[in-house]
Amino acid sequence: MVKIFIDPGHGGSNIGAEGNGMQEKDIVLDISKRIVTQLSDYSGVETRMSRKDDRFVSLSDRAEQANTWGADYFISVHVNAAGGSGFETYIWSGDVPEETTRKQGVMHAAIIDEINETDRGKKRADFAVLRETSMPAILTENLFIDDPDDAAKLADSDFLEQIAQGHTNGIVTLYQLDENGSGEVDEQDDDDTLSQGTMSTIQSTLNNRYDLSIAVDNIYGPETESALIKALQRELNSQFNRDLKVDGIWGPNTRRAVINVRRGAQGNITWMIQATLFGKGFPPGQIDGIYGPQTEASVREFQEYEGITVDGIVGRETFSAMFG
Numbered sequence: 001m002v003k004i005f006i007d008p009g010h011g012g013s014n015i016g017a018e019g020n021g022m023q024e025k026d027i028v029l030d031i032s033k034r035i036v037t038q039l040s041d042y043s044g045v046e047t048r049m050s051r052k053d054d055r056f057v058s059l060s061d062r063a064e065q066a067n068t069w070g071a072d073y074f075i076s077v078h079v080n081a082a083g084g085s086g087f088e089t090y091i092w093s094g095d096v097p098e099e100t101t102r103k104q105g106v107m108h109a110a111i112i113d114e115i116n117e118t119d120r121g122k123k124r125a126d127f128a129v130l131r132e133t134s135m136p137a138i139l140t141e142n143l144f145i146d147d148p149d150d151a152a153k154l155a156d157s158d159f160l161e162q163i164a165q166g167h168t169n170g171i172v173t174l175y176q177l178d179e180n181g182s183g184e185v186d187e188q189d190d191d192d193t194l195s196q197g198t199m200s201t202i203q204s205t206l207n208n209r210y211d212l213s214i215a216v217d218n219i220y221g222p223e224t225e226s227a228l229i230k231a232l233q234r235e236l237n238s239q240f241n242r243d244l245k246v247d248g249i250w251g252p253n254t255r256r257a258v259i260n261v262r263r264g265a266q267g268n269i270t271w272m273i274q275a276t277l278f279g280k281g282f283p284p285g286q287i288d289g290i291y292g293p294q295t296e297a298s299v300r301e302f303q304e305y306e307g308i309t310v311d312g313i314v315g316r317e318t319f320s321a322m323f324g
């Protein structure tokens with residue numbers, strides 16, 4: 001059972017930011033409750049909140065609640081103010097494990113995907129709740145209460161539901177959560193939200209399309225990664241007359257043989273890129289073999305995370321970062 005601690009910022013006498021007739025403490029409580037409600041549709045996850053009503057809770061108390069409970073992930077929900085518009089996330093500016101950074105990448109992308117607002121970036125700061133929590137922690141700043149356009153959205157409950165959905169999608173991806181009572185997921189579901197069962201679908205497709213027999217266990221591990229390399233080798237051989245050994249090993253010959261794949265591409269190589277991005281925690285929206293804007297955005301996220309050239313094009317450098 002994964003334990004998700006949701007921390008609605010501020011509360012009681014601490015109203016947080018204000019503007020356009022609204023107070024941050026109310027909006028973030030609303031969003032947080034929606035996240036908890038949405039997550040209740042999934043099994044294998046427990047939630048706890050630092051406050052469920054309008055009350056003051058100190059920063060240290062928030063962190064301590066999560067530490068005592070033994071939370072797996074701490075998510076602090078805020079609304080921004082003073083000079084700007086859009087969305088940003090924070091992790092602690094001190095020494096954090098790689099897991100914290102990776103989770104920030106997944107959460108950030110999932111929320112941006114859902115709300116489609118200005119991306120102000122993945123940031124770091126010495127916030128008390130991030131510093132004092134003993135598990136990976138993130139703080140989200142969801143638009144600007146004092147910006148008229150942002151505020152109009154924050155006054156719209158449908159939009160708050162979308163913000164919550166972005167958070168929920170991120171958590172579902174991170175922990176591969178299954179919806180309650182959905183033993184079987186419709187694999188042909190053309191809902192554009194990737195979630196539970198997607199990796200199993202990828203594994204079955206690899207087995208069928210490339211005559212492999214890897215385990216269909218919904219887990220992206222070395223076996224699945226090797227199968228994806230085999231898929232790439234097979235496609236390079238058949239589409240580009242390469243003469244690669246189909247061994248599922250990322251070696252110099254395969255590295256030399258790859259092509260540049262970019263927006264506008266379609267087909268099985270794009271599909272395997274999308275599948276790999278999904279496996280690595282950079283969900284591309286759909287795994288449909290079409291290299292569209294969402295796939296490009298995931299490629300950029302991945303490139304940024306890997307510290308390589310961020311150009312949205314999958315070539316030698318990006319394939320190497322995926323498989324090397």
Ligand SMILES: [Zn+2]
Binds near residue numbers: 009016
């Ligand atoms: Zn705040």
